[in-house]
Amino acid sequence: MNMTFAEKILARYGGEKHVQPGQIVTVQPDHLLMHDNAAPIISKIQPELKQYGIFSKKLPVIVLDHVIPAAAEKNAAQHKQIREFVKTYNMPYFFDVGYGVCHQIIIEKGFALPGMLLLGSDSHTCSYGAVGAFSSGIDRTEAAALLLTGETWLKVPQSIKITLQKKLPRFVTAKDVILTIIGDVSASGADYCSVEFHGAIAQFSVDERFTMANMGVEMGAKNAMFPVDEVTQQYLRSIGVAKTKFKPVHPDPDATYHKEVTYDLSQLEPVVAVPHSVDNVKPVSEVEGIEIQQCLLGTCTNGRVSDFQVAAKILKGKKIHPNVRFLLLPASRAVYLEAEQKGYLKALVEAGGTMLPPGCGPCLGAHQGALAPGERCLSTSNRNFKGRMGCKDAEIYLASPVTVAVSALHGRITDPRRGMN
Numbered sequence: 001m002n003m004t005f006a007e008k009i010l011a012r013y014g015g016e017k018h019v020q021p022g023q024i025v026t027v028q029p030d031h032l033l034m035h036d037n038a039a040p041i042i043s044k045i046q047p048e049l050k051q052y053g054i055f056s057k058k059l060p061v062i063v064l065d066h067v068i069p070a071a072a073e074k075n076a077a078q079h080k081q082i083r084e085f086v087k088t089y090n091m092p093y094f095f096d097v098g099y100g101v102c103h104q105i106i107i108e109k110g111f112a113l114p115g116m117l118l119l120g121s122d123s124h125t126c127s128y129g130a131v132g133a134f135s136s137g138i139d140r141t142e143a144a145a146l147l148l149t150g151e152t153w154l155k156v157p158q159s160i161k162i163t164l165q166k167k168l169p170r171f172v173t174a175k176d177v178i179l180t181i182i183g184d185v186s187a188s189g190a191d192y193c194s195v196e197f198h199g200a201i202a203q204f205s206v207d208e209r210f211t212m213a214n215m216g217v218e219m220g221a222k223n224a225m226f227p228v229d230e231v232t233q234q235y236l237r238s239i240g241v242a243k244t245k246f247k248p249v250h251p252d253p254d255a256t257y258h259k260e261v262t263y264d265l266s267q268l269e270p271v272v273a274v275p276h277s278v279d280n281v282k283p284v285s286e287v288e289g290i291e292i293q294q295c296l297l298g299t300c301t302n303g304r305v306s307d308f309q310v311a312a313k314i315l316k317g318k319k320i321h322p323n324v325r326f327l328l329l330p331a332s333r334a335v336y337l338e339a340e341q342k343g344y345l346k347a348l349v350e351a352g353g354t355m356l357p358p359g360c361g362p363c364l365g366a367h368q369g370a371l372a373p374g375e376r377c378l379s380t381s382n383r384n385f386k387g388r389m390g391c392k393d394a395e396i397y398l399a400s401p402v403t404v405a406v407s408a409l410h411g412r413i414t415d416p417r418r419g420m421n
């Protein structure tokens, strides 16, 4: 057979026995993700919607997350338009303001399962490779057509195999791994490729795999995935998904890869992506001491219970630096409630943190936590482009929840290996 994960899954959905990179396949994805941008998407196809309706009410999963609660009349009107659309077609998979970030909802509610194919009108749709699904972002026009027809075409990508060996040292996390890889590969080094993680992956929880798959697009990848193993199975059991509900796809051992790279995890160190590109990655030790005015813990990249747990462990009983605004942004309501029940949020708020509602919040710079000119934010999010947090004269640094929590204490970027001593 000798096919990679992407080749196998696209052969399955394309109705082919065998496919190769570059081949075009017509597919019917299991779900189409949309968020607040469902409003402009449905506006594009008003006449067609009136004439034909949607392909299937079970295809779209719509989550209001980007500007929630509505920051202005324009957002409120878009949310209203989406609610009316959902009602008109009696769509069962709609998550209104407060449920959380779309990608977290897709995984935590079990919409993405091993061996499935999902597309979404958001670039970080690649996150669902965390549970062995093929998932990729598409643009709004394509999403509009998919909504009407239920099908689209995909070009079979070339595949890159990244083998992770040995164990991570203390204070070095999955976020440091993916930032290190992006720094090496570059922001375009995996353009239209399918990235597969192999090797010592059992040490990474689904939360951590989510962080890594989520950032696949930051090196240009079409999708990024982890093979399904006991860690995946256990996670799916924990959210109530029976084994009979999915059919994992495993790459063949003799598959041909466009590129293969290996990382010795024991040699990695905490890193930071410095302004203004995600592949501008440096060891934290090289940028230590840079003053920060804001820290953001959360987003679809690092807003899960385990992220709040690690930050709470560092900050419990302490106070963050007086010059720092420490924003706490759970990826979903379920995360919020569990982190609250376990005492992590109390510890973080007592340390000086400010709770934001589950959603995208400051991540995209549309509202909440905007930066002023000259300010710097150290964030667990996935993008540090100029202006991403609402101000083109501010700077965003990306790091792990560990580095962010330790740095919040000191008011400057701090290497957690020293900052915790």
Ligand code: SF4
Pocket (backbone or CB within 6 Å): 066, 101, 102, 103, 122, 124, 299, 300, 301, 359, 360, 363, 364, 381, 382
């Ligand atoms: Fe996009 Fe940020 Fe929202 Fe994630 S949290 S979906 S990266 S805006």
